[in-house]
Amino acid sequence: MLFRHGIPPMTPGKALTEERWQAIWHDLVALMRHGVRTGSIDTVRDEHLPEVTGRAPRDDRHGGEVYVYRRAGRPCHVCGTEITRADLVSRNLYWCPACQA
Numbered sequence: 001m002l003f004r005h006g007i008p009p010m011t012p013g014k015a016l017t018e019e020r021w022q023a024i025w026h027d028l029v030a031l032m033r034h035g036v037r038t039g040s041i042d043t044v045r046d047e048h049l050p051e052v053t054g055r056a057p058r059d060d061r062h063g064g065e066v067y068v069y070r071r072a073g074r075p076c077h078v079c080g081t082e083i084t085r086a087d088l089v090s091r092n093l094y095w096c097p098a099c100q101a
């Protein structure tokens with residue numbers, strides 16, 4: 001969700017404007033409705049899917065297309081910048097330093 005909205009992962013929630021939060025919320029609601037219909041969580045926009053861009057589909061055992069999750073060191077689907085990973089309170093963060101600057 002942070003990738004979809006171009007938000008750096010270290011951004012404190014209180015730094016989001018009301019307008020930005022509303023955009024995230026509306027996007028979440030639409031994605032959740034889609035998830036209920038399809039039985040899967042799909043966060044990659046149609047225009048970035050392998051069948052549209054010609055890139056190879058996700059090839060790990062988890063399945064489903066993702067922008068940054070577990071893609072450290074691989075090129076961003078949107079800009080080609082290498083995806084970055086960092087630890088935050090024992091959790092892994094993944095992000096594109098260009099798209100989420």
Ligand SMILES: [Zn+2]
Pocket residue numbers: 076077078079080081096097098099100
């Ligand atoms: Zn990017």
